[in-house]
Amino acid sequence: MHWDIGIDLGTQNVRMAELKEGPVLTASAALAFRDGSRAPICAGDIAERLVGRTCEGVSVSYPLRDGVLENNLYAARMFQWLFKRSEGVNTRRRFGAMITCAPFARPVQREAMLNAALDAGAADALLVRSDAAAALGAGLDLNGPEAKLLVDVGAGKITATLFTFGRVAAFGYLPYGMNRIDDRIRRILRTDYGYRVGKASAVEIKHTLGSAMPDKAPRDIIMHATGIGMLQRAPMNFDIETRPVLDACEDVVAELARMCSAVIDNAPEELSADLNDAGAVLTGGGAMLTELDRRIGQALGIPCRVADAPETCAIRGLWKIMQDPAPYRGAIQGLQGGEGWQ
Numbered sequence: 001m002h003w004d005i006g007i008d009l010g011t012q013n014v015r016m017a018e019l020k021e022g023p024v025l026t027a028s029a030a031l032a033f034r035d036g037s038r039a040p041i042c043a044g045d046i047a048e049r050l051v052g053r054t055c056e057g058v059s060v061s062y063p064l065r066d067g068v069l070e071n072n073l074y075a076a077r078m079f080q081w082l083f084k085r086s087e088g089v090n091t092r093r094r095f096g097a098m099i100t101c102a103p104f105a106r107p108v109q110r111e112a113m114l115n116a117a118l119d120a121g122a123a124d125a126l127l128v129r130s131d132a133a134a135a136l137g138a139g140l141d142l143n144g145p146e147a148k149l150l151v152d153v154g155a156g157k158i159t160a161t162l163f164t165f166g167r168v169a170a171f172g173y174l175p176y177g178m179n180r181i182d183d184r185i186r187r188i189l190r191t192d193y194g195y196r197v198g199k200a201s202a203v204e205i206k207h208t209l210g211s212a213m214p215d216k217a218p219r220d221i222i223m224h225a226t227g228i229g230m231l232q233r234a235p236m237n238f239d240i241e242t243r244p245v246l247d248a249c250e251d252v253v254a255e256l257a258r259m260c261s262a263v264i265d266n267a268p269e270e271l272s273a274d275l276n277d278a279g280a281v282l283t284g285g286g287a288m289l290t291e292l293d294r295r296i297g298q299a300l301g302i303p304c305r306v307a308d309a310p311e312t313c314a315i316r317g318l319w320k321i322m323q324d325p326a327p328y329r330g331a332i333q334g335l336q337g338g339e340g341w342q
Helices: 072-084 107-119 130-137 179-192 199-209 242-265 269-278 292-300 310-323 326-331
Strands: 005-009 013-018 022-028 031-034 058-061 096-101 124-129 148-153 158-164 167-174 222-229 234-241 280-283 304-306 332-336
Touching: 005 072, 005 310, 013 072, 013 310, 022 310, 031 072, 072 107, 096 107, 096 130, 096 310, 107 124, 107 332, 124 130, 124 326, 130 148, 130 158, 130 280, 130 310, 130 326, 148 242, 148 269, 148 292, 158 242, 167 242, 179 199, 179 242, 199 222, 199 242, 234 242, 242 292, 280 292, 280 310, 292 304, 326 332
Parallel strands: 005 096, 096 124, 148 280, 280 304
Antiparallel strands: 005 013, 013 022, 031 058, 124 332, 148 158, 158 167, 222 234
């Protein structure tokens, strides 16, 4: 079967690769709709700019929530938007789409994702484990006998997977991602300081002041931000100290470290021993949180590193699978097309 296009659909962003060109597009996974309409006004980065700025009767939605499909109509519209931007798709009557999917997605969610791709125009659709694709994009040899620990830290999901011989030896996940830190920053600023800030501002605050090692983070940094003063009911400039941001990060980071430790504890002893040399690899946009690799390495007692361009590992790995799927059958989660669900 021929796969012309690969799609890494995440909670926050979507990336696309073409068989002949490799990764060709990175955009927001946002869709803007008018109330009562099934066709989006716009999609991608343009729709993302409307978050917090929509007028009456317009809303911005995302196909996925916490890493899994929430609305198959939104997914179909997102796939249609992507297919129209693919030169490889527009020159073929029939084309196959390979799509990443969260390893913990339920069968009904997987089938809905495949149906959304077919409704959007694909002749065949294939689902691939997102953690396996990310591992390949990070340069790991999944089919080797030595154990490889991949920690995929995304906006909507966090997974830790121990691979060997192309199979999963141990697995763990959190049903939320680094977006939870953004939500906690917004809540702390609202309840404790009396300011409302938007989603984009919370992300900027997290990247500027956040750290996975609160004990060693500098405490004398102050960031200038803009928000709505709840008492004054007007836009205001205010200063943010490091402490509340570190508090917002700590619960999520601590739970991530515990989850990774549980994965190693549940793995066969010899595979766990391999990690003393191989270590762990972090992928996903959330891996760029300051000192996260050091925190995970200390919790596990093994080396830990962040992959090169961690946010694009999944689409690079998916492109590799598109070129030759046969060695990676263990990563396939579902296939649908003329022969139906398999």
